[in-house]
Amino acid sequence: MRMDEGIELSLTIAQIIQRLRGSHLHSQIERQAKECLHQPDVKLESLKEDVRSFLKTSGWERKLQNAVYRELQLPPRHPPAPPEHLKEPLVYMRKAQASWEKRVLKSLNSMSTELGVPLAHMRPAAEQKELTNKWNEMGTDEPDLSRFRPVYAPKDFLEVLIGLRNPNHDSSEDISVRSHWGLIQVPLNVRDIPHLREAYSELNLTSGQMGIDDHALIHPAVLCTHSLFCLHVSCVVVMEEDSAAAQQYSRQGCPTGLRADLWALILNATNQPQDVMHYEQLKAGVIQHNLLVDNLIYKDVKLTASNDDYYFVFEDFLYQVLLCFSRDTAVLEHFKYNSATPPKSYIQGEIISVIPFHGFSMYVAPLCFLYNEPSKLYNVFREMYIRYFFRLHSISSHPSGILSLCLQFERLLQTHLPQLFYHLRQIGVQPLRLAFKWMVRAFSGYLSTDQLLLLWDRILGYDSLEVVAVLAAAVFAFRAENLMEVTSLASAEAVLADLSTLKVMPLIQVFLFATAM
Amino acid sequence: MSGTPDDTKPVNFTVKAPVYLQIGDAKADTAHSGVCVVDVNLPFGKPVNIEEVTFKNYYTAYVTVRLLRRNPKQEAPAKWCTAVRDLPLMDNPHTEGGSQDYYTIHRTQMQVEPDHVVCARLILRQPSLAWLTFSLEDIKIFPHTEPDPEKEVSDWLSDLTLTDQHPDLEGLPDPQTVSSSIQQMWALTEVMQTNQTTASIGRFDVDGCYDISLLSLT
Numbered sequence: 149m150r151m152d153e154g155i156e157l158s159l160t161i162a163q164i165i166q167r168l169r170g171s172h173l174h175s176q177i178e179r180q181a182k183e184c185l186h187q188p189d190v191k192l193e194s195l196k197e198d199v200r201s202f203l204k205t206s207g208w209e210r211k212l213q214n215a216v217y218r219e220l221q222l223p224p225r226h227p228p229a230p231p232e233h234l235k236e237p238l239v240y241m242r243k244a245q246a247s248w249e250k251r252v253l254k255s256l257n258s259m260s261t262e263l264g265v266p267l268a269h270m271r272p273a274a275e276q277k278e279l280t281n282k283w284n285e286m287g288t289d290e291p292d293l294s295r296f297r298p299v300y301a302p303k304d305f306l307e308v309l310i311g312l313r314n315p316n317h318d319s320s321e322d323i324s325v326r327s328h329w330g331l332i333q334v335p336l337n338v339r340d341i342p343h344l345r346e347a348y349s350e351l352n353l354t355s356g357q358m359g360i361d362d363h364a365l366i367h368p369a370v371l372c373t374h375s376l377f378c379l380h381v382s383c384v385v386v387m388e389e390d391s392a393a394a395q396q397y398s399r400q401g402c403p404t405g406l407r408a409d410l411w412a413l414i415l416n417a418t419n420q421p422q423d424v425m426h427y428e429q430l431k432a433g434v435i436q437h438n439l440l441v442d443n444l445i446y447k448d449v450k451l452t453a454s455n456d457d458y459y460f461v462f463e464d465f466l467y468q469v470l471l472c473f474s475r476d477t478a479v480l481e482h483f484k485y486n487s488a489t490p491p492k493s494y495i496q497g498e499i500i501s502v503i504p505f506h507g508f509s510m511y512v513a514p515l516c517f518l519y520n521e522p523s524k525l526y527n528v529f530r531e532m533y534i535r536y537f538f539r540l541h542s543i544s545s546h547p548s549g550i551l552s553l554c555l556q557f558e559r560l561l562q563t564h565l566p567q568l569f570y571h572l573r574q575i576g577v578q579p580l581r582l583a584f585k586w587m588v589r590a591f592s593g594y595l596s597t598d599q600l601l602l603l604w605d606r607i608l609g610y611d612s613l614e615v616v617a618v619l620a621a622a623v624f625a626f627r628a629e630n631l632m633e634v635t636s637l638a639s640a641e642a643v644l645a646d647l648s649t650l651k652v653m654p655l656i657q658v659f660l661f662a663t664a665m
Numbered sequence: 666m667s668g669t670p671d672d673t674k675p676v677n678f679t680v681k682a683p684v685y686l687q688i689g690d691a692k693a694d695t696a697h698s699g700v701c702v703v704d705v706n707l708p709f710g711k712p713v714n715i716e717e718v719t720f721k722n723y724y725t726a727y728v729t730v731r732l733l734r735r736n737p738k739q740e741a742p743a744k745w746c747t748a749v750r751d752l753p754l755m756d757n758p759h760t761e762g763g764s765q766d767y768y769t770i771h772r773t774q775m776q777v778e779p780d781h782v783v784c785a786r787l788i789l790r791q792p793s794l795a796w797l798t799f800s801l802e803d804i805k806i807f808p809h810t811e812p813d814p815e816k817e818v819s820d821w822l823s824d825l826t827l828t829d830q831h832p833d834l835e836g837l838p839d840p841q842t843v844s845s846s847i848q849q850m851w852a853l854t855e856v857m858q859t860n861q862t863t864a865s866i867g868r869f870d871v872d873g874c875y876d877i878s879l880l881s882l883t
Contacts, residue, residue, distance in 0.1 A: 229766075233765075233767065237766055239765060316723075317796065318796060335761055337757050337761065
């Protein structure tokens with residue numbers, strides 16, 4: 149767009165080579181190439197071509213393609229731009245994120261001082277031994293967590309987002325009345341229904357969706373053929389180990405039996421020996437040191453996932469994943485390229501990567517239905533977090549960032565349900581305050597699990613969190629009649645309290661493709 | 666390929682203060698027209714062949730680049746021409762996309778050959794009322810340099826095809842041992858450089874003679 153196509157392409161290629169050079173995959177391919185020299189059909193005269201065709205047939209070229217595909221997901225770089233600009237181009241947002249991070253850290257530090265608990269301390273040997281023995285059943289522990297409180301709750305974060313202002317934005321004139329209806333005052337570009345229809349064309353009412361069209365309403369013969377076809381395609385995709393195809397396929401929903409493999413393929417979350425080793429190292433770190441943050445994780449799991457009908461069985465898994473995750477500095481490596489820095493801090497020489505907030509464990513809980521091997525579960529969660537979930541609690545101008553999602557939700561409602569929006573404002577209710585907690589958790593804990601997984605299929609398939617904002621608006625559209633009757637905040641909340649019976653895809657399809665324009 | 670910004674330095678020039686065009690009288694309460702002109706005067710007497718122009722945007726929606734070129738061969742006076750017309754910098758003038766991004770305009774994107782340029786004029790447009798101000802920051806112009814001779818891109822695979830060449834060595838030491846001992850000596854000098862002390866070496870007399878191997882390397 150801004151540079152000559154050819155120049156941009158060669159720049160992109162150079163950057164990708166730069167990033168892949170020295171990676172584990174690079175050394176593996178080099179080793180394979182060297183080993184294949186022993187093969188009889190690799191000849192000296194045609195060495196280059198023979199090695200290349202060997203790499204192709206042995207599947208390494210496909211692995212390299214997957215890695216390149218993954219790198220392409222990262223934003224392109226223009227030479228003059230400094231790294232912080234690539235993470236977040238708008239200066240005032242960088243500042244807001246930095247001051248939010250400081251605030252969170254300060255809160256953690258003051259909690260530490262108040263309670264007299266150090267931020268990190270080494271566990272005595274006896275305690276280490278006990279923890280090693282109890283690693284698979286940490287849920288049986290009943291530590292006294294009454295003194296600990298979450299560092300922040302989503303509603304605190306919402307207040308920060310509402311207060312965000314662009315210093316160069318002229319708000320003196322009533323240029324856009326809509327901006328005064330809603331809470332978000334930042335002029336980000338968000339897509340309206342016509343654009344969304346183009347972008348999400350696979351969700352069209354005429355396209356078959358997994359989870360709707362494989363139900364008993366359809367004649368069994370047709371059902372079998374359709375399901376079998378989808379199953380066949382997804383099997384082929386999994387066997388071929390094709391990331392891009394898996395992503396495309398996921399747009400119409402994954403078959404339950406193959407979802408775990410398809411997601412792992414899309415996220416390129418392997419479970420190779422070095423991944424298992426990395427997980428074991430993190431586990432060793434957990435056993436050695438006790439972090440203040442650990443108590444927060446315990447508390448969060450006890451308060452949220454353990455109380456949930458669907459997820460309480462996975463309590464032990466959640467500890468195993470989250471305790472390791474909070475110590476994983478490799479998570480920070482990824483944030484060099486990708487958007488805002490998550491709240492991180494140095495605690496007595498150890499970096500903790502993420503400070504959890506109330507409800508954080510709900511990002512992991514649904515994944516427990518798909519993966520039962522701790523290191524695989526860990527890898528998939530980590531990939532999901534660094535690609536998507538971190539955007540839900542960071543301040544950035546990214547189209548999948550929570551700020552854009554909030555604005556998109558408000559705009560969709562204002563444009564297509566103006567009467568409802570107006571009515572709610574009249575009774576003193578801001579719709580975003582009702583929908584925010586859903587979006588910040590990507591609906592985890594609010595929808596039934598099978599519906600949630602269908603929603604997350606689309607997040608992966610479209611590589612965007614936009615569907616979360618669309619669903620939030622669709623829920624309001626679905627319950628619009630009831631909401632028009634309410635006269636107070638409490639009754640509005642009651643109408644929207646229970647989403648467990650909702651069917652996600654029909655709601656989204658109707659909202660996107662059947663709304664009168 | 667021509668020289669990249671990493672190798673070449675930008676041209677020194679003076680930028681005049683941006684002029685925001687006004688509608689109506691110059692004084693009191695004029696409406697902003699949303700147009701701003703930035704003049705870039707290149708060094709007098711040294712026309713430049715432009716390779717690329719880089720800048721950082723600050724809420725400008727479109728930019729037009731006009732160049733004053735003087736052909737040295739002809740006696741004709743310098744002429745203005747449009748190199749880039751209404752290049753969009755923001756996806757939507759009312760929203761943030763692209764508002765603070767870094768941009769590069771390469772000579773291949775220009776409609777005319779940007780050679781023998783004496784003066785450049787950037788015309789900025791921001792039609793939206795959403796913003797208080799708009800401008801371009803950090804404008805740099807890079808001169809065109811002569812391209813280097815073609816270099817072969819080395820493929821790591823082609824390293825495998827290198828065959829050992831054994832030149833005829835008569836009475837000369839083996840190159841491998843020589844190079845490894847040179848490496849050792851180089852490493853030694855590096856160690857010494859990092860561990861320099863101000864203490865005087867003094868004389869190390871052992872049994873009445875200097876022995877270089879007794880020099881302390883702490």
